[in-house]
Every structure is written in C-alpha cells, then in structure tokens.
Amino acid sequence: MTTLVPEQTISATKASVDTVFGLANKALHGFEMLLELNTQTLKATLAEVQEVAVQPVIGKGPQAAFAVQTTQLQTGVQRAQGYWKHVTEIVSxxxxxxxxxxxxxxxQPSFEPKAWFDSMSKNALPGGDTIVAFWKSSFGAASQAADAAYAAATRTTKKAVETAVSQA
Known part of the structure; x- marks a missing residue:
C-alpha cells in the first residue's frame, strides 16, 4: 500500500515532536533549579533573621546595634550578589x-525546506505541481524571514544574558 505522506515527512514530524518535548523538559529543569535556589535562599534568610532576632543587643548600647545592622547589611549584599550569580548561571x-x-x-537534513518540498513534488498528486511550486516560493521567503528572526532573537538573548551577568 502506498502512503500519501512521505516517510521523510513522518520522521521529520516525529523529530519535531521529540524536540519540542526535549525543550520543554530543559525549560522545566531550569525552572526546578530556580525554584530550588529560591527555596534555599528563603530558608537561609529565615534562619539569619531568627538568629538576629534572638541576639541580645538592647543592653549593649547603640554602637552594638549599629554594628549588628552594618554586618547584616554587608551579609545581605553578598547574599544578593551570590543569588543573582546563581540565577545568571541557571539562565545561561x-x-x-x-x-x-x-x-x-x-x-538536520529533514529540516531543510527545499529538500522537503522536492520530496513532496516527487510524491505530489497529479495536477498538484502548481500548488507545490506556490508553496516552494512562499516557504522560501518565510524560511529566510525565520532565519533572520532566529538570528535576531539569538543576538538579543545573548545580549540580555551578558547584561544580567555584568550587573550581578
């Protein structure tokens, strides 16, 4: 029995679905890492606040209270820098x-639009040559636009990560 859908199209579709689910798993893994980092940061912050709250500072004078506040501020800044460094590493x-x-x-060769349309034109139904020619020309223009958009998105993402790293 002859199938109307070429084997190349079926394998390309399967590869696309596998890629989408693979990317979804990568995104979920990144989200899990950020969630874990946030949980650890929250636990550490709560422990630190509890430790400061139970320190007897009142009877020691204003200098002791100011010293505790200064130390806590310095520690907080260092922790914030460390936190954003981890966030940047996870995102990167x-x-x-x-x-x-x-x-x-x-x-992947299956992603090559020209090869895909050539395969489709070989397997086209009688009278479908005009439709295939139209799709080839339309998809060629769309492919060029998609390539340009991908390049622009890649440059923008890299610049955003570089900016985040420089500010951390």
Whole structure:
C-alpha cells in the first residue's frame, strides 16, 4: 500500500515532536533549579533573621546595634550578589542548551525546506505541481524571514544574558 505522506515527512514530524518535548523538559529543569535556589535562599534568610532576632543587643548600647545592622547589611549584599550569580548561571546554562538544540534541529537534513518540498513534488498528486511550486516560493521567503528572526532573537538573548551577568 502506498502512503500519501512521505516517510521523510513522518520522521521529520516525529523529530519535531521529540524536540519540542526535549525543550520543554530543559525549560522545566531550569525552572526546578530556580525554584530550588529560591527555596534555599528563603530558608537561609529565615534562619539569619531568627538568629538576629534572638541576639541580645538592647543592653549593649547603640554602637552594638549599629554594628549588628552594618554586618547584616554587608551579609545581605553578598547574599544578593551570590543569588543573582546563581540565577545568571541557571539562565545561561538553560539558554546554552536551547541554542544547542536549535542548532541541531536546523542542521538536520529533514529540516531543510527545499529538500522537503522536492520530496513532496516527487510524491505530489497529479495536477498538484502548481500548488507545490506556490508553496516552494512562499516557504522560501518565510524560511529566510525565520532565519533572520532566529538570528535576531539569538543576538538579543545573548545580549540580555551578558547584561544580567555584568550587573550581578
């Protein structure tokens, strides 16, 4: 029995679905890492606040209270810097995984639009040549626009990560 859908199309569709679920898992993993970091930060902050709250500062004078506040401020700044450094590392590693996955997808022969349309034109139903020609020309323009959009998005994402790293 001859199928109307070429095997290449079926395998490309399967690869696309696998890629989407793979990227979803990578995003979820990044989210889990951020959630874990936030939980650890909250626990550490609560422990620190509890420790400060039970310190007897009242009877020691204003200098002792000021020293405790100064120490807490310095510690808070250091923790905030460490927190944002971790956030940046998580975002950067997740972004790198997404970029690598995108590069692999775009390098796959099944992703090549021209080859896909050539295959479709070989398997086209009688009288479908005009439709295939129309789709080839339309998809060629769309493919160029998508390539330009991908390049722009990659540059923007890299710049955002670099800005976040420099501010951390």
């Amino acid at each position: 590693s997740t972004q790198a995984e997404f970029e690598e996955a995108a590069k692999l997808v775009f390098k």
